[in-house]
Amino acid sequence: MSIGRRSLVIVGAGPRGTGLLERIAANAPELYAGSPLDVHLVDPHPPGGGRIWREAQSPLLWMNSHAEDVTMFTDETVPMQGPVRGGPTLHEWAGVDGRLFAGRQRQGAYMRWVYEQTVAALPPDVRVHHHPRLAIRVDGPRDGRQRVWLEGRAEPLLADLVVLTLGHLDAELDxxxxxxxxxxxxxxxxxxxxxxxxxxxxxxxxxxxxxxxxxxxxxxxxxxxxxxxxxxxxxxxxxxxxxxxxxxxxxxxxxxxxYHSKIGYDWTGERPPLPRFFGPAEVDALLARPGGFDFRRDVWPLIEKELGFANYHRLFTAHPERTTVAWRDFEEKFAVAGPASLPALVAAAVPDPSDRLDLAALDQPLDGLRYRSYDQLQDGLRAYIEADLKRRHDPARSPDLAVFLGLLSVYGQLVRLGDIGSRWHGFFSHLASGxxxxxxxxxxxxxxxxxxxxxxxxxxxxxxxxxxxxxxxxxxxxxxxxxxxxxARLPLPTLERTRDRLLRQLYADGAAGTAGGLLAVDPADGRVLDRSGRPHPRRFALGPHTDARGSGAFTRPRTGGPAFRQNDAAARAALTFLRDLSCRAAA
Structure with a gap:
């Protein structure tokens, strides 16, 4: 690495690291044109898929999303400052049926291709170097170059900026x-x-x-x-x-x-106008509360209202024969109804209980049920699964798909609130990520x-x-x-119990704070916060190990892509910092 070149080290070359690199390529012409830069990707696994989506795994394992619902490319629905750089979804790239649940090997090949296309799209003065090793430590002064130490390598990588896109982490046993x-x-x-x-x-x-x-x-x-x-x-x-x-x-x-089955039909007709009851204004109000907010007391009622709106908008507009009043009249009353009056409003307007949204029953279907023997339970569970499959593949039950869209909308808003505990993520996975x-x-x-x-x-x-x-x-x-x-579950990605030596060292040194056990970051751009809440000017982090974990590194097209928004903000902040650093050095 020559003295005049700036250096960016990205630790983790899976989907999140690749997504960040894509946003660097998209924003570099505006923010970093003509300046030399070395980008070092540190990951023992191949760039693109990383560990989880590597091509070298069993061909029997599938994705749990349709191929048409997987993309690594932004579109105009992503609220970001950087330019849109479109690209194919998995099914367009692979030339397969969009409703196919592709194997993870194929997704790994798609991720490798996205990585290769991203590297090719970088400006000529930006070079990418892959280091197939583990990063084990980061140190260095706040106002100077960072040192990234790699397993099995005597000399560290010198970095003007470090971004931790580590993905899912192993954990010590509790x-x-x-x-x-x-x-x-x-x-x-x-x-x-x-x-x-x-x-x-x-x-x-x-x-x-x-x-x-x-x-x-x-x-x-x-x-x-x-x-x-x-x-x-x-x-x-x-x-x-x-x-x-x-x-x-x-x-x-x-x-x-x-988890509830993936929905097995396509959307048709008018989409619910989301967000409606849980959007940017409501998030601003929550963030502005002097004493902070409580998820169960302050956030959950807004989520219930938003999902209910999505459900009933679809029911009244697509299946009006199953309602007793006009949508406009119901919507007006729904908007002002509180927890006490809402059940009666819904019961009068929606005669069939199976058309009413009951989030508690969806979340805990066995609550209160008792069986005399395990044999009886087997019959009961098989009947439950069969009923779930039937409903989730029946277009007449399309309000379920509207609720799914509502869940995606809510997830996009929750990213700004930071870590809100495990309850929401478990609820979302049960309903939307089955x-x-x-x-x-x-x-x-x-x-x-x-x-x-x-x-x-x-x-x-x-x-x-x-x-x-x-x-x-x-x-x-x-x-x-x-x-x-x-x-049969993933390890919890807490800093206190992670097996990742780099994060454990940062935590032990006080250079990394926690929020709900996760790495605390500035929600605006992903800068790492220390235990006092002070952002580090040269260290960023993105992904599920942070309290701004958001949704997955790839997402459905035209759904706003919270991870894409985070990637864009971090890439622009990093490029601006590196540009200003070069300008100061040249002055």
Whole structure:
């Protein structure tokens, strides 16, 4: 690196790092034209897909989004200062049916192509260098060049700016997980802690043996696939034909049900005009509260109102025969109705209860339900999954898709509030980020074949008498025991327990503050905040390890893309800083 060249180090070359680089390429002609710059990408995995979306993983694993709903390119709906640089969605690039749930290998290839196109679009004086290593430390003075130390390299990379786009993080075990792991070692049991399923060693889970699984989200779906089709089983229509090498999975969770199926039809007609009750003005008011805001008290009612508006706008405009009043009259009363008066308003205007939006029932469908035996629970859960599949693939239930659009709108607004706790993210994932319909049909087939059993809601696990035992609130008094336990969920990305040495060092030194356990950043541009809340002029961070984690690094076209907005703001701030630095040096 020559003395006259500025240096930007991006730690993490997956979708978020690639997205930031794309915004640097888009904004450089305006903010950094003609100035030399070295961009160093630090990631042991290939640029583009990174660890999670790498091409080298099982071809059986799918994305949980339609190929037409995945893009890495901005459009005019993204509220940003930088220029729009359009590009193909996954399905346009791959030339596949837009309603296909593409494999993750194909998504990895798409991400590699996006990265290559981004590098080609950079100005001639901007050079990109990939370092296939782990970054283990960042230090340096606030007003001077930073040093980024890499594993296995004696000399650090010198950086005028550092951006941490680390993605999802591994974590040390919490107290409960540590106790379970210790018990497993002492008694010859198998305990697989929270992890990325594609990276887990599943070989200790033996054929025909029971396995308790805690977690019913997307990590479980991956586990289910790898332990069934991944071991030679196959589907003949709606029937699963075992290979004989599968374990028997018993799955439960806090909710006790899988995430709701992806919706299986396209949108037609008028979209709900969102945001309506939870937009920029409401976020401004929340941020301006002298004593701060409480999510449950101040934010959740606005979210309920917004999602209700989306639901009923669609019902009244697309299915008016299922309502008793005109939309204009209902909308006027809905706008001023409070929690006490809203149920009566909805009941009078919407006769069929199945057309009314009940967020509590959607979120906790087993709440209050009790079964006398696990056999009865199996029948009940299969009926629940079948009903969910039917509804989510029925265009007559299109208000569900309107609620999904409302969820995306809400997510875009929540980014500005910083970390608002785990409740929202779990609720969003359950309603909007569930598995493809075919995966739920496979789940039903596995249940009928005796390879998969349901444990219910409020699942608890104890380690006693040399085994693991699972119980749930749904079947009081019943127990299932096994010599293997899998925690089918991602590790929590907290700074206190992360295995990432770089972040742990920043936290230990007081150079990184936390908000809800996540890395605290300035919501305006992603600058890292120290424990006193002071932003670092030369360190930025973007992604799920921060309190401005927003939505995924890629998103649906024409939905505002909160991550794209964050990437653009960070890229413009970084380029402006580097330009001004060069100007001062030249003066």
């Amino acid at each position: 107290d409960e997980q540590s106790a379970l792991a210790s018990y497993a070692r002492a008694h010859g049991l198998v305990h697989l802690p929270p992890d990325f399923t594609a990276d887990s060693d599943l070989s200790p889970l033996k054929a025909g043996e029971p396995v308790l699984v805690r977690g019913f989200g997307l990590a479980f779906v991956d586990l289910m696939v790898l332990l069934t089709e991944g071991r030679g089983g196959r589907y003949e229509g709606d029937v699963y034909v075992p290979s004989g090498r599968e374990p028997v999975l018993y799955v439960g969770s806090r909710r006790g049900v899988p 598995p493809p319909g075919p995966r739920l049909r496979q789940m039903l087939a596995l249940s009928r074949a005796g390879v998969l059993g349901f444990l219910g809601a409020g699942m608890t696990v104890t380690a006693e008498d040399g085994v693991f035992r699972a119980a749930s609130a749904t079947v009081p008094g019943a127990r299932v025991e096994a010599r293997a336990l899998v925690e």
